[in-house]
């Protein structure tokens with residue numbers, strides 16, 4: 001069997017575009033799922049029963065459904081539900097956001113619960129409203145404390161974006177698999193794909209380790 | 220130790236805080252069992268008594284961190300309001316200082332002091348910071364504004380906490396054992412700031428185990444036991460001639476000998 005690595009170079013433009021989409025999907029998902037997670041966490045802590053119930057259902061549902069199923073579900077159900085034809089990218093983004101928001105909501109909840117009650121009381125005693133106290137006092141501390149967890153979520157998310165290839169989002173995995181089926185260079189393309197994911201993912205993982213060391217233990 | 224002030228002040232004026240038969244329960248436990256007392260303008264009222272007797276709870280009922288189950292707390296002539304929005308307005312006029320400081324660790328000392336006026340009163344940030352700096356100087360920490368709480372000693376942190384409360388220009392300051400978490404060396408610096416505040420005429424309610432501070436600075440002492448005020452009076456009377464047997468045993472337990 002002869003290997004032809006030239007194929008990787010030949011399709012470098014397509015692969016680079018795939019990488020760009022992968023990064024865009026990761027960034028967009030996190031940009032939505034961080035405020036989304038905070039919103040869902042606040043819903044869960046609402047004093048209004050119906051609201052907190054909705055928050056809980058959201059978390060328990062979207063956290064416990066396999067992501068690939070969510071991706072398919074968004075692909076078939078979203079257009080029916082909303083009567084809008086979403087692009088593949090937008091569909092994949094919705095699925096990722098639902099899943100990661102649910103995870104982030106739990107992360108934020110743990111973070112907020114780890115801030116001792118006296119901090120909230122000190123803010124309230126000054127005359128802050130509950131939401132001012134959250135914004136100015138509790139959340140900034142909570143976010144600092146959960147930064148390592150968010151960073152780990154980021155790294156998994158980066159790899160998990162490959163799942164949206166099943167609905168033909170042209171990110172890295174889908175692009176590589178397309179080239180594979182056009183050129184029949186299976187081994188080359190899979191190897192190249194693994195190498196690219198690793199090259200991009202490894203520095204991120206190292207960065208996360210660094211964040212863990214820097215923020216992980218401090219009070 | 221010679222007492223500098225004794226006895227009630229401004230008794231002819233309406234009290235700043237008045238407690239009318241305040242009752243507080245936690246489940247089946249009655250923690251405050253009908254507490255009545257008053258705090259006049261410019262007075263330092265010290266709450267003393269054994270652990271678990273309800274001192275902190277009364278303080279927390281004052282600014283509605285806890286809501287009394289019975290009786291009422293009257294602040295400047297008005298019973299504490301019921302809604303959170305109205306309570307926030309009342310809380311702005313009461314400063315609170317906690318045993319564990321509860322400074323905001325992600326802010327510098329200066330930011331801790333300025334955050335209330337900026338966030339709650341919508342003050343101009345530059346003005347608020349200038350005022351915060353002046354308050355830090357007042358508590359002897361003019362050079363520490365850039366430090367985060369983790370880079371301050373306990374006594375320094377508590378002085379920042381006092382400055383933070385003063386930044387809201389409160390009408391009354393509530394202190395819950397402000398020196399109990401401190402190393403002995405730094406207790407004095409906090410008590411001195413409090414003493415100076417009292418001399419400036421600040422109305423203060425102080426839960427404390429520092430009997431010599433209460434003896435020297437308080438106008439009025441409330442002795443708590445099992446959710447009641449069992450005895451009250453000027454420090455000279457409470458410390459030199461306590462009438463209630465529980466007061467006597469509490470004081471002798473602390474090694475107080477007049």
Ligand SMILES: Nc1ncnc2c1ncn2[C@@H]1O[C@H](COP(=O)(O)OP(=O)(O)OP(=O)(O)O)[C@@H](O)[C@H]1O
Nearest residue numbers: 245248250268269270271272273274275276277443
């Ligand atoms: N949130 C709460 N839930 C249940 N019980 C409480 C709560 N807060 C206080 N208590 C109880 O109420 C009683 C009075 O507490 P409080 O803190 O007012 O006492 P204290 O006089 O301040 O004592 P110390 O000198 O130890 O601070 C104690 O038995 C305490 O355990």
Ligand SMILES: [Mg+2]
Nearest residue numbers: 274275276396
């Ligand atoms: Mg107490």
